[in-house]
Amino acid sequence: MNALTVPFGVSSRARSLPPLDGKGFTVARSQGARLFDTEGRSFVDYGMAMGATLVGHAHPEVVEACTKALENGPMPGFPNDIEEAAGAALARIGGARVTRVTFTTTGTEAVHLACRIARANTGRRLIAKAVGGYDGWFDPVRFGLVESAEAERTNERPVKEDTTLFRVNDIGDLDALFEEMGGDLAAILVEPMLGNTGCLVPERSFFEHLTRRARENGTMIIADEVMVGLRRGVKLVSEDLGLMPDLVTLGKAIGSGVPVAAVLGTPKAFEVVEDGTVPCFGTYHGNPLVASAVLATMKLLEDQSHYTRLFDWGAALRRAVEDAFAAEGITAITTGFDSVFSLWFTDKAPRVYEEAKAKVRPEATKQVSDSLRRHGVVGLPSPWGRYFISLAHGEAEMEITVNAFREAARDLARSGLKG
Ligand SMILES: Cc1ncc(COP(=O)(O)O)c(C=O)c1O
Known part of the structure; x- marks a missing residue:
């Protein structure tokens, strides 16, 4: 016991x-x-x-920024003067194309929100995630993890709730996914490098094919960069490797240990957020403490x-x-x-x-x-x-x-x- x-x-x-x-x-x-x-x-x-x-544990500049935010009151509960600045700093990762940001507290929530945005954009329900990928601990995407039964290759594609699976670096499997389920497919959800599968790196030709098929099919691409975000520079890891996402989830490194995550998106993908079709809530989302951590981190990484x-x-x-x-x-x-x-x-x-x-x-x-x-x-x-x-x-x-x-x-x- x-x-x-x-x-x-x-x-x-x-x-x-x-x-x-x-x-x-x-x-x-x-x-x-x-x-x-x-x-x-x-x-x-x-x-x-x-x-x-x-940037390293307890980086002095992050600690200083967070201490100041705590002293000023970490949770005013109304709009604060630093969230937009943190969002704008974070959006530098998305470059000229992926320019909108909204904050969550965890990567799990960011993935959940990104799926919701993709569903609202497409009017479809199904999300296809990568076999072996880990995209947070919420039930629908806790599926197809390494060593799970459903990750095994069988004749039938596994489906759980509104989630199904595809296999990275297997173009035949991806094409079959679009043929079998394309009409229902709201989004492809994939880590640009499968960090949770022992750093398995998708091939550029696979990602380019994925981007093409998704575009033709009106399916959105969610790049889950919660783990790899910022690890190749202040840019999208997905774009670096040939994948052109509509939505990107970030977390972990953006807050230097302070719990904060975010969804980045193209202006088109974010229209449903801006017009209120997709509600964004969360008591702690974008509060001054976490926004200060993001801002300090992004400032450090300018060098x-x-x-x-x-x-x-x-x-x-x-x-x-x-x-x-x-x-x-x-x-x-x-x-x-x-x-x-x-x-x-x-x-x-x-x-x-x-x-x-x-x-x-x-x-x-x-x-x-x-x-x-x-x-x-x-x-x-x-x-x-x-x-x-x-x-x-x-x-x-x-x-x-x-x-x-x-x-x-x-x-x-x-x-x-x-x-
Ligand atoms: C790729 C990826 N997505 C999502 C998550 C979930 O993030 P969190 O643990 O902040 O909920 C993780 C966590 O390890 C992750 O590696």
Whole structure:
């Protein structure tokens, strides 16, 4: 029986780490790229709050902006003077095409609202989401997740409530979706990189085909950038990779750890918001505290040199990780971006969900993540997990991490698992 008041001691199960060597893992403080546990031990962090900070934990400029907002009153409950400024700053991500913004508190709500906007625009109900994609924890889209029964390929396309599934990088499957269900299809919902499927990267030709088919069919495209937003620069990751969304969901990194998310959309897609057809509510949406966090984050990211450094640092880490395993005769690669990547014990990146499922190595991943933790590095232990890098990861963190990966590779080689 669990005797804790909060079941498991955490309100999101994704957050808990199992005890290791008889010690639990409870964080007392997070700062920059480091976590400090309740025993005072320091860890280099690659969970980065599930990607919810790109600038680093407790960045002084974000803290200052939020402190000021708290002192001014975090919830006036009437229009505040900073929400529009934060929206305009955030809209820079959408460039000249995706220019409208409305805030929510969580990524889950942003996806929910984006689906509602797509339905109001098209007069259709059905949303097709990517197999393996995670688009929040609300019932309709909690479907087709990695290792779920419905993610398996069968002759019949699974449907739950108003949601169905399609397979990324499988043009035949996408064409079949439009043929089978095109008349009902309000929107395609897809992460521009399937971060929750071990950083599986959609091919440009697939995204271009998807964009064409959706346009021809009058189906909207929702790019779920809650996880990857801002991780390739102040621009849409989807557009960078060949997908032209009507709606984009953002969250995590935009608030640097303060709970805020948003839906971005084209002016056309947002007409139904502007004319009141789609009501937007939410006590906390766009309050001064979260708007201040967004504004401070966006201001920080105006400096392009941050990104240059981040990408160089991430690329160097990826090389060092692969080299550490190669030195022990273990084949390992990383997939994804230089600001967020996954580790695979294989010589070729998985292209489609089935390949990914065949290539995950839960035992080896656990072994590596335990070794890393023993050597002062903590990340997400799932075999589908990923390493998030922040602007705060510097030289000292690189040294600790590379050393920890060398030890982890040695441990893995000794264990006989070899990936
Ligand atoms: C791609 C994606 N969409 C939506 C969500 C849900 O966001 P939240 O946890 O803020 O509700 C997540 C969370 O991990 C996500 O990765």
